[in-house]
Amino acid sequence: MRVLYAGTPEIAVAPLEALIEAGHDVVGVLTRPDAPLGRKRVLTPSPVAARAEELGLPVIRAHRYDDEAHAAVLRLAPEAAAVVAYGALLPRRALEAVPHGWINLHFSRLPAWRGAAPVQRALMAGETVLWASTFLIEEGMDTGPVFDVLSEPVGPEDTAGTMLRRLAVSGGRMLAGTLGEIEAGTARPRPQEGEPTRAAKLVLEDGRVDWARPAAGIEAQARGATPEPGLWTTLEGQRVKLAGLRAAPPEDDDDAARVPGEARLAGREVRVRAADGDVVVARIQPAGKKMMDAADWARGAGRLTHGSVRFA
Structure with a gap:
């Protein structure tokens, strides 16, 4: 079966490789155009485009699925299309142009967390098991029938970045299996069941810490916002990045008198008061500086050695 692959970021590379390793006939790649990166703003291919070129696959670059992209897809004559984080909407004519449809690998158990940031939003909600689904794309946002699902537990050190990488590998194998079942005629997609939840794309404000929240909620926010947009707070009117x-529970009875956002040095730990306990900060990046060990920052210029500061 001839398969078109649509994807753009780094997490979409592993599923592409999984399709090829499984023996699928990947006839080409649809991806976003080259984008300016770095301080010099050098035009750089997407990670999927770069890998496709290494593999000798034809590459279609398109900001949106327009007439030119549609004609290029028709020339490749795919029988099915696999989609992983392509980044553009597919109109009806695209869906109708591929006989077996466009099969999306989505990183949630649908209908939960429909949208652009399912892993990030699930982690922010405190979920301890994350999912991936393969489903048939319809015109609605992540509404199509589901072929298969898998789960991955969230470890104590996991973030959105680590979970996405892991789900991309296991989900890529599942996507290859789904395409194999479609080719064999044994695929049995099932309508989604349950109440949908939304996973809007994260913006900078999603990384701002509200120290009046419970400590566990702040830790969950940190997991979901890492690596992007990252956690941050303000100190004396300047934005400070945290990692x-x-x-952590309070260390002693004196902690009860501290106010949310108050940071102090306790041994080798920088502890910031939250609503019901402490949040230990491992690394900090003051404005205009590089990321550094939080305890080293606390000792620099005696910032926390003789008292506390308050983040806002």
């Missing part, structure tokens, strides 16, 4: 956050 490696974890919830």
Whole structure:
């Protein structure tokens, strides 16, 4: 079966490789156009485009599925299309142009977390098991019938970045299996059941810490916002980036008098007061500086050695 692959970011590379390793006839790749990266804004192919070129596959670059992209897809004559984070909507004519349809690998158990950031939103909600689904794309947002699902447990050090990489590998194998079942005529997609939840794309404000929240909620936010957009707070009116956050119980009775956002140095730990305990911060990046060990920052210029500061 001739398969078109549509994907753009780094997490979409592993599923492409899984399809090829499984023996599928990948006839070409649809991806977003080259984008300017780095300080010099050098036009750079998407990770999927770069890998496809290494593999000798034809590459269609398109901001949106327009007439030119449609004609290029028709020339490849795919019998099915596999989609992983392509990044553009597919109109009806695209869906109708491929006999076996467009099969999406989505990183949730649908209908939960429909949208652009399912892993991030699930982690922010405190979920401890994450999912991936293969489903048939319809005109609605992630509404199509589901072929298969799998799950991955969230480890104590996992973030959105690590979970996406893991789900891309296991989900890529599942996507290859789904396409094999479609080719064999044994695939049995099932309508989605349950109440949908939404997973809107994260913006910078999603990384801002509200220290009046429970410590566990702040740790969950940190997991979901890592690596992008990242956790941050403000100190004396300047934005400060944070990394490696974890919830911790208060150390002593004196903690009860502290206010949310108050940071102090306790041994080798920088502890920030939350609503019901502490949040330990492993790394910190002050404005205009590089990321550094939080305890080293706390000792620099005596910031926390003789008192506390308050993040806002």
